[in-house]
Amino acid sequence: MQLEPYISDLLYRYECVTVPGFGSFLTRRTSATIHDTTHAFYPPKKVVFFNQQIQENDGLLARYIADVEKIPYEDALQVIEKRVAYLKSYLVAGDAIVFENIGSLSLNKESNMVFEPSYSFNYLTDAFGLGQFTAPEIAREVAKPAATITKPETPVVPIAEKKRQSRGYLKYAAVGLIAITVGGLVASNHYSKQIEAHNQLAQETANAQLEAKIQEATFVINSPLPAVTLNVKKQYGNYHIVAGAFRLEANSDKKVNELKNLGFEARKIGTNKYGLHEVVYASYQTREEATRSLLDIKKTHNKEAWLLVKTIKE
Structure with missing residues (x-):
């Protein structure tokens, strides 16, 4: 009996699936990535690893096989033992074992198992329906330098004529400046008095409302309730x-x-x-x-x- 379909089903829901007497398939979640050169977007996924040291039976794989095949738990254990013996003999002969949608196993010169995961399958249920896609590179426009604005040339006026014109303008400008200054001072004083009166009235109104609320909310508790201490046990852990x-x-x-x-x-x-x-x-x-x-x-x-x-x- 092939073990790959059952291991593959369990990898969707668990982070560790142990094959008793053989090793364990572990998963680790990785974030979405972007390839710098091809601009390809890859969704988040579960990367599969293999650990030869974890071989103790936790009952997960055997119970799942027993439930699916409707056979006793002990019979499922025997099925796993036979398959593991076959896989080990295959590895010793120098051949590689391919687990469909999971990866491949082989022995190196030191007789240790070397696992090569399959990157064409994603066991992360949160990324269901998400696939790889490539987006075109964004073309960015280079800002062009601002156009130079040429100011019109100022006509040349003789110095003597400019002095006569400026003296006439200065007379009218001085009279207008005095009138504006006097009017501004009068308006400013009037506006300041209005603001001060408004602020004083608003402050008095606010103080009266605050005092009334304090008087309404004042009360005395003759027999306060005793303090109650609750011991709440928080549940921690991931x-x-x-x-x-x-x-x-x-x-x-x-x-x-x-x-x-x-x-x-x-x-x-x-x-x-x-x-x-x-x-x-x-x-x-x-x-x-x-x-x-x-x-x-x-x-x-x-x-x-x-x-x-x-x-x-x-």
Whole structure:
């Protein structure tokens, strides 16, 4: 039985899929990128890695195969063991193993597994429907220098004639300046008095309203209530075991109350990009603690529960 389809399905939902006795496929999210030369835009994605050291069975792959194929868990483990023995013999023979849509594995001179990921497939569900595209380079116009404006030449007037003309203009200008100055002083004094009267009236009105409100709001508490201290336990951690996502917030509240009645530290962690209200069984500080709790929940309560890694502002 081929293991690739089951591993590929699980990589959409989990960051680590372990093949017992063989190794683990890990994923890491990368941001969108732009190629400097080709101007190609690449969407965010999950990059797949392989770690030969993580071989301990966590039950994830075997349980998924058992659920899909409708076979006992022990039979699924035997299927994995047979496939792993075949893959190892293939590698020892010097051949490379190709996992469709995941990558290829081969042995180097030191007999260590070398993994080459497949870049043609994206396991990031948030980037579903986003593909690579190339945008043309933006042509930027260079600003042209401003045109030089030529001023018209001033006609030449004899010095004696200019003096006679300027003396006549100065007489009328002096009389006009005196009239403007006197009128401006009178208007300025009148306007200043109006502003001062307006400000004084507004201040008195504001003081009266403030005093009336203070008198209305003054009261004495003869028997104040005792202070109440609430000890609230905050849930921290970036590893969350998801119980479900709901379109209606009332349904998510109902689910939280249901899980709390069963003894879980359930809560809502906000909405995802599709506007669904996410409800979790609990949140944990470390992946190991969350993985142990997830396996227990899958065995006793909900096989569809899954692990979400998400930073939440508390």
